[in-house]
Amino acid sequence: MNLFQIAWKSVQQRRVASLLTAISVALGVMLMVVVLVISGAVDGAFNQRTIAYDLIVGAKGSDLQLVMSSVYRIQPPIANLPLMYLQQLREDRRIETAIPLAFGDFTKPEHGSFPIVGTTNDYFLHDYTPGKTYEVADQPGTRQLDGLYDAVIGSQVAYHNNWKVGDQFSIVHGSADSETVHDEMFTVVAVLRQTGTPNDRSVFLNLEAVYTLDGHQKPVDEVETRLRDFYGNDPDRLSIALNQLDELREKRARGQELNDPKMGYGLDTPDAMKEITAVYVKMKSGRDNAFGAISFMSELKNTSKAMAVNPIQPIRNLMQNVVGNIQKALMVLTAMIIVVSGISIFVSIYNSMSDRKREIGIMRALGARRSSVFSIVLAESAVLCLGGGLLGWLVGHGMAVLFAPYVSARTGLLLNGWAVNPWEFVLFPVLLVLAALVGFLPAMTAYRTNVADALHG
Amino acid sequence: MSLSLENVRKSYREPNGNRLPVLGIERYELAQGEQAALVGSSGGGKTTLLNVISGILVPDSGKVVIDGRDLAALPEPVRDRFRAIKIGFVFQTFNLLPAFTALENVLLGMSFSGRPVDRDFAMSLLERVGLSQRLHHLPQRMSVGEQQRVSVARSLANRPVLLLADEPTANVDPGNQDLILNLIRDTCNEHNVTLLMVTHAMEVANTFQRVDKLSDFNNPELAKAEVSQ
Numbered sequence: 001m002n003l004f005q006i007a008w009k010s011v012q013q014r015r016v017a018s019l020l021t022a023i024s025v026a027l028g029v030m031l032m033v034v035v036l037v038i039s040g041a042v043d044g045a046f047n048q049r050t051i052a053y054d055l056i057v058g059a060k061g062s063d064l065q066l067v068m069s070s071v072y073r074i075q076p077p078i079a080n081l082p083l084m085y086l087q088q089l090r091e092d093r094r095i096e097t098a099i100p101l102a103f104g105d106f107t108k109p110e111h112g113s114f115p116i117v118g119t120t121n122d123y124f125l126h127d128y129t130p131g132k133t134y135e136v137a138d139q140p141g142t143r144q145l146d147g148l149y150d151a152v153i154g155s156q157v158a159y160h161n162n163w164k165v166g167d168q169f170s171i172v173h174g175s176a177d178s179e180t181v182h183d184e185m186f187t188v189v190a191v192l193r194q195t196g197t198p199n200d201r202s203v204f205l206n207l208e209a210v211y212t213l214d215g216h217q218k219p220v221d222e223v224e225t226r227l228r229d230f231y232g233n234d235p236d237r238l239s240i241a242l243n244q245l246d247e248l249r250e251k252r253a254r255g256q257e258l259n260d261p262k263m264g265y266g267l268d269t270p271d272a273m274k275e276i277t278a279v280y281v282k283m284k285s286g287r288d289n290a291f292g293a294i295s296f297m298s299e300l301k302n303t304s305k306a307m308a309v310n311p312i313q314p315i316r317n318l319m320q321n322v323v324g325n326i327q328k329a330l331m332v333l334t335a336m337i338i339v340v341s342g343i344s345i346f347v348s349i350y351n352s353m354s355d356r357k358r359e360i361g362i363m364r365a366l367g368a369r370r371s372s373v374f375s376i377v378l379a380e381s382a383v384l385c386l387g388g389g390l391l392g393w394l395v396g397h398g399m400a401v402l403f404a405p406y407v408s409a410r411t412g413l414l415l416n417g418w419a420v421n422p423w424e425f426v427l428f429p430v431l432l433v434l435a436a437l438v439g440f441l442p443a444m445t446a447y448r449t450n451v452a453d454a455l456h457g
Numbered sequence: 458m459s460l461s462l463e464n465v466r467k468s469y470r471e472p473n474g475n476r477l478p479v480l481g482i483e484r485y486e487l488a489q490g491e492q493a494a495l496v497g498s499s500g501g502g503k504t505t506l507l508n509v510i511s512g513i514l515v516p517d518s519g520k521v522v523i524d525g526r527d528l529a530a531l532p533e534p535v536r537d538r539f540r541a542i543k544i545g546f547v548f549q550t551f552n553l554l555p556a557f558t559a560l561e562n563v564l565l566g567m568s569f570s571g572r573p574v575d576r577d578f579a580m581s582l583l584e585r586v587g588l589s590q591r592l593h594h595l596p597q598r599m600s601v602g603e604q605q606r607v608s609v610a611r612s613l614a615n616r617p618v619l620l621l622a623d624e625p626t627a628n629v630d631p632g633n634q635d636l637i638l639n640l641i642r643d644t645c646n647e648h649n650v651t652l653l654m655v656t657h658a659m660e661v662a663n664t665f666q667r668v669d670k671l672s673d674f675n676n677p678e679l680a681k682a683e684v685s686q
Binding site: 001002006009010012013358359361362363364365366367368369370371372451452455456 | 504505508511513514533534537538539540541542546548552554556557564565566567568569570574611615
């Protein structure tokens with residue numbers, strides 16, 4: 001019999017106390033594993049290249065707010081950009097793709113208050129993260145955003161509302177808790193498969209449809225003011241925009257605007273009247289444009305009312321400054337739980353030492369060296385720590401696997417239950433050190449046991 | 458000689474700092490395979506003598522030679538290993554480990570010898586003491602007599618040259634006394650093991666050809682004299 005087998009026998013002998021102490025370690029490790037899995041998923045969701053674009057262009061303001069609103073759709077947008085600016089971006093030789101986005105509306109509260117994103121079919125033709133393309137659920141009648149009031153919905157929206165292709169819904173104006181319901185009914189034409197990104201909880205509408213909704217049109221004079229402000233240092237484009245507004249005013253004066261009563265705005269309403277909230281931009285690659293994104297950001301910063309931000313950096317900063325600290329706090333908390341569990345192992349073994357004095361005496365009489373009985377007690381501590389740790393590790397990952405579909409459906413967070421965080425490689429060596437620390441004092445008691453007294457006492 | 462004690466002195470330090478002399482033995486010997494009963498009054502130093510012979514205690518002075526090696530001169534770890542290999546113990550209270558089965562208790566006896574554990578030999582020993590059907594029983598599921606038989610099997614697990622038995626029949630019912638006694642003596646004979654059995658029961662001692670009274674060869678005053686020097 002080796003020392004571990006002898007230690008295991010001792011663990012079995014005090015099976016209730018051993019089980020309870022091992023469970024306390026298991027609970028600590030389980031919590032740590034769950035925290036690591038969840039923080040890994042959050043890290044993945046926020047730190048990965050959540051979108052396969054180089055820049056987000058929006059109205060000047062907070063970098064973080066632009067990313068949070070346009071990529072993660074969890075904050076209100078800063079302000080709008082003229083739609084004409086999209087064309088300007090598309091004409092820029094450094095830019096490969098520019099995808100418009102307009103948001104601010106939501107599904108009704110009873111439908112989950114999911115954010116509405118007005119865009120074009122181009123949105124779905126590009127990867128959502130590098131190398132990953134959108135896929136649609138295999139449902140009859142699936143098609144693109146062809147009709148004005150067509151809608152493509154994310155997987156979580158579909159799951160939450162049990163919506164499928166052909167179902168209809170209406171949306172609310174302005175904010176998630178708004179009571180202003182738009183009259184228009186939208187029809188689901190495609191359900192996206194899960195992406196693990198904010199797209200899962202988004203509803204995509206035809207950009208043109210957004211302009212038709214009540215409250216989305218602004219008075220011409222207000223638009224003019226905004227355009228003058230935006231194009232203040234670009235007289236040529238301002239002139240084009242103002243000409244369009246003048247033509248519209250004249251048409252209206254003549255009563256010639258081609259109003260569509262159902263759509264609420266004119267089919268010939270000029271682009272100068274339309275706005276978007278943000279633009280996803282992919283820069284052209286190649287040696288000539290190696291620093292394209294950086295120079296473009298810098299250029300906008302100095303010359304434009306728009307700004308371009310890296311979609312990763314603001315979130316990375318947020319993660320490091322806020323989320324990272326919360327994660328660290330949780331890790332410290334679970335580490336403390338494990339330390340407390342270690343102390344309970346110490347108490348359990350140490351308290352048993354007086355009962356085991358005779359056993360130690362017997363083993364010593366049978367020829368066990370002091371170092372052997374010392375090692376047996378340490379091995380017992382290691383069995384409890386590592387056994388509990390292994391149990392907690394398995395249960396933690398098992399729980400993550402078990403609850404991954406639920407968490408994913410509720411939050412859109414893609415949990416990979418068996419994904420091993422690098423911290424977990426440190427866990428077991430740390431547990432071994434903990435076992436040595438908490439086992440040391442009882443082991444020394446065993447080491448110092450007076451054999452003659454133990455046998456005859 | 459299998460066991461030889463020469464000028465052995467042993468005293469204990471009392472709480473008040475004085476030394477209490479316990480053993481003062483000029484010479485005591487047992488030949489290889491010899492069997493002797495050691496009798497003496499309670500508190501007379503019998504247990505101390507066994508502890509000194511087994512190397513659990515170190516004498517203040519003198520030699521304790523077993524199988525040609527002086528235990529008293531060996532460092533503790535070597536003494537421990539020597540005890541594991543050369544000396545078997547049968548205790549009055551059996552001293553089986555409660556979490557270990559009969560077989561595991563015998564295997565445990567082999568575990569500290571530094572030699573490979575011989576499971577077959579352990580099973581044959583248990584078979585020899587009539588417990589082949591009880592190999593996997595825990596001590597608490599066995600009778601007192603059976604427990605002592607396991608203890609006997611364990612004491613022989615490392616094929617010792619010397620077996621020390623400390624009142625092995627004191628806690629055994631009369632029906633089992635002879636059985637245990639014969640078992641110890643017979644197995645020692647079979648394996649040519651020297652046997653020193655401590656007992657206070659003269660009816661047990663009288664079954665031995667050699668009966669040594671501790672008081673005949675132990676003079677604690679010798680230890681006292683050494684302490685005072």
